[in-house]
Amino acid sequence: MAAALNVPLTTSTTTVTTIPQMTKGEEKVDYLNLPCPIPYEEIHREALMSLKPELFEGMRFDFTKGLNQKFSLSHSVFMGPMEIPSQSSETIKIPAAHYEFGANFIDPKLMLFGRIMTDGRLNARVKCDLTENLSLKANSQLTNEPHMSHGMVSFDYKGKDYRTQFQLGNGALFGANYIQSVTPHLSFGGEVFWAGQHRKSGIGYAARYNTDKMVATGQVASTGLVALSYVQKVSEKVSLASDFMYNYMSKDVTASFGYDYILRQCRLRGKIDSNGCAAAFLEERLNMGLNFILSAELDHRKKDYKFGFGLTVGE
Amino acid sequence: MATALNVPPATTTTTLPQMKKEEEKVDYLNLPCPIPYEEIHREALMSLKPELFEGMRFDFTKGLNQKFSLSHSVFMGPMEIPSQSSETIKIPTAHYEFGANFIDPKLMLFGRILTDGRLNARVKGDLTENLSLKANAQLTNEPHMSHGMVSFDYKGKDYRTQFQLGNGALFGANYIQSVTPHLSFGGEVFWAGQHRKSGIGYAARYNTDKMVATGQVASTGLVALSYVQKVSEKVSLASDLMYNYMSKDVTASFGYDYILRQCRLRGKIDSNGCVAAFLEERLNMGLNFILSSELDHRKKDYKFGFGLTVGE
Numbered sequence: 073m074a075a076a077l078n079v080p081l082t083t084s085t086t087t088v089t090t091i092p093q094m095t096k097g098e099e100k101v102d103y104l105n106l107p108c109p110i111p112y113e114e115i116h117r118e119a120l121m122s123l124k125p126e127l128f129e130g131m132r133f134d135f136t137k138g139l140n141q142k143f144s145l146s147h148s149v150f151m152g153p154m155e156i157p158s159q160s161s162e163t164i165k166i167p168a169a170h171y172e173f174g175a176n177f178i179d180p181k182l183m184l185f186g187r188i189m190t191d192g193r194l195n196a197r198v199k200c201d202l203t204e205n206l207s208l209k210a211n212s213q214l215t216n217e218p219h220m221s222h223g224m225v226s227f228d229y230k231g232k233d234y235r236t237q238f239q240l241g242n243g244a245l246f247g248a249n250y251i252q253s254v255t256p257h258l259s260f261g262g263e264v265f266w267a268g269q270h271r272k273s274g275i276g277y278a279a280r281y282n283t284d285k286m287v288a289t290g291q292v293a294s295t296g297l298v299a300l301s302y303v304q305k306v307s308e309k310v311s312l313a314s315d316f317m318y319n320y321m322s323k324d325v326t327a328s329f330g331y332d333y334i335l336r337q338c339r340l341r342g343k344i345d346s347n348g349c350a351a352a353f354l355e356e357r358l359n360m361g362l363n364f365i366l367s368a369e370l371d372h373r374k375k376d377y378k379f380g381f382g383l384t385v386g387e
Numbered sequence: 388m389a390t391a392l393n394v395p396p397a398t399t400t401t402t403l404p405q406m407k408k409e410e411e412k413v414d415y416l417n418l419p420c421p422i423p424y425e426e427i428h429r430e431a432l433m434s435l436k437p438e439l440f441e442g443m444r445f446d447f448t449k450g451l452n453q454k455f456s457l458s459h460s461v462f463m464g465p466m467e468i469p470s471q472s473s474e475t476i477k478i479p480t481a482h483y484e485f486g487a488n489f490i491d492p493k494l495m496l497f498g499r500i501l502t503d504g505r506l507n508a509r510v511k512g513d514l515t516e517n518l519s520l521k522a523n524a525q526l527t528n529e530p531h532m533s534h535g536m537v538s539f540d541y542k543g544k545d546y547r548t549q550f551q552l553g554n555g556a557l558f559g560a561n562y563i564q565s566v567t568p569h570l571s572f573g574g575e576v577f578w579a580g581q582h583r584k585s586g587i588g589y590a591a592r593y594n595t596d597k598m599v600a601t602g603q604v605a606s607t608g609l610v611a612l613s614y615v616q617k618v619s620e621k622v623s624l625a626s627d628l629m630y631n632y633m634s635k636d637v638t639a640s641f642g643y644d645y646i647l648r649q650c651r652l653r654g655k656i657d658s659n660g661c662v663a664a665f666l667e668e669r670l671n672m673g674l675n676f677i678l679s680s681e682l683d684h685r686k687k688d689y690k691f692g693f694g695l696t697v698g699e
Contacts, residue, residue, distance in 0.1 A: 131680065131691040151682070151689040153465050153477050165465050165477040167689045366693065368443065370463070377463040377479045379443040381678065381693050 136386030244268025448698030556580025
């Protein structure tokens with residue numbers, strides 16, 4: 073709820089000597105006009121985009137064809153070594169190949185995504201604006217294997233300076249979260265969830281502080297997760313990001329540091345981890361609608377090296 | 388040996404068609420020197436068998452002076468390990484190779500050492516104008532897996548002969564002779580003392596400006612035929628047939644080789660259901676980007692790799 077603090081704008085006198093006071097007055101926060109915050113699940117968005125590109129191993133080819141303004145089809149082929157779980161500590165890979173067909177319908181009020189793969193997995197997403205402030209999102213993943221399919225529905229309400237979300241999933245999964253702007257730069261939020269199938273419940277808190285040049289977020293959850301991230305936009309083309317994850321139940325710590333160069337013809341993201349993992353991801357625009365991708369991940373601790381290249385055709 | 392056939396040229400212009408016809412007569416005393424016996428399939432090999440790899444490769448060559456250069460080569464990626472089942476199993480590996488090259492018109496020395504303990508050395512020296520010595524050694528950590536070979540090559544006017552000695556009592560000799568300006572025949576014998584095997588083989592090669600056709604038969608059961616056609620300055624097509632009449636194994640492959648200004652693209656398809664392509668692109672002077680892919684549809688094994696080569 074917005075605090076009932078009214079700050080009348082000072083009318084400036086005609087003399088130049090009160091100009092410092094006028095700017096000081098405008099810096100006072102107008103608590104009735106705070107911006108709407110980022111949705112709760114996207115609170116780490118900038119850090120995730122910079123630090124977690126879609127690394128892969130082998131070859132990837134994506135082809136997207138738009139049939140009209142709103143509807144497009146996509147074909148995606150992947151071939152390469154896939155890791156299989158093994159008893160020994162060594163990493164074992166077997167060459168695998170699959171093809172994924174997808175269809176997208178994009179409308180201002182309704183978005184539908186469907187994907188199906190040759191190994192029998194179906195992925196469907198729906199995003200629909202029921203009214204101006206209330207939207208519905210649904211997500212389902214169906215597989216051949218029994219008991220491995222799941223689906224989730226969520227209702228999002230966007231208020232003036234707050235957002236709230238209520239989620240329902242299969243296996244008696246309930247969740248709710250709420251995030252509120254407290255100043256033009258700072259927002260706080262919290263969430264609760266209950267998973268009936270696993271008899272687990274949890275509560276979590278998050279905070280996000282962002283200006284034009286930086287974003288700092290923090291999140292704590294009763295499942296043991298503590299996540300902090302900081303992204304600094306050094307210039308138009310360069311931004312640096314760092315991330316810290318700590319699980320106080322399993323005493324697992326990971327710190328990572330990365331960079332994100334967005335240049336005219338390419339986008340290069342690189343990161344290094346406290347687990348001894350260095351990764352880089354390059355997307356180069358060869359032509360209008362033709363992108364060439366190079367992906368590399370070197371895990372020095374597990375001695376696992378993954379390299380891949382790919383081509384993306386279509387908008 | 389050259390036959391003693393002399394053809395005097397004609398002198399008047401009315402006999403111009405006849406003069407051409409007479410110049411087409413082969414001057415058997417002036418045949419060109421043939422290709423060395425082991426390089427008889429050279430064009431087909433260069434087009435059809437590029438160095439395909441899987442993973443990432445980075446090569447850096449630094450020239451210290453005109454004749455001496457060092458090379459550093461890093462390779463990381465999944466390597467296939469032999470497994471009992473029919474499935475292909477790969478384990479990520481990485482190695483680094485250091486090499487030194489000394490290149491002189493009369494003497495060439497190459498040395499390479501890998502982090503897994505393998506050493507590879509090659510020497511090529513011209514003892515006289517016609518006689519040259521080549522030596523080759525591969526040493527490893529594992530016992531009984533190292534081997535070395537020495538060969539003496541004599542280059543005559545229109546023939547070449549070679550004598551080879553290797554460890555494990557390996558002896559070999561081969562001889563190749565030009566019979567016309569386009570055709571050459573050759574033969575080889577070898578004796579491997581350690582395996583108690585001996586063999587004899589024959590080869591023939593016919594080449595013009597635009598095509599090369601070769602054939603080879605050996606008593607080990609190998610029959611190899613190849614044909615390379617240079618379609619234009621930039622494009623050449625090659626095909627290859629290998630047949631082993633002992634084990635009844637047949638492989639036919641067909642490939643293309645595009646040599647363009649900025650890149651070289653080689654592709655091939657096999658009768659074993661294997662499709663491969665290899666692209667080398669010159670990004671800059673001394674900077675080459677390599678893409679390699681091999682899809683074996685029969686064994687369902689897919690290998691993709693990229694690499695960067697720095698230095699001349």
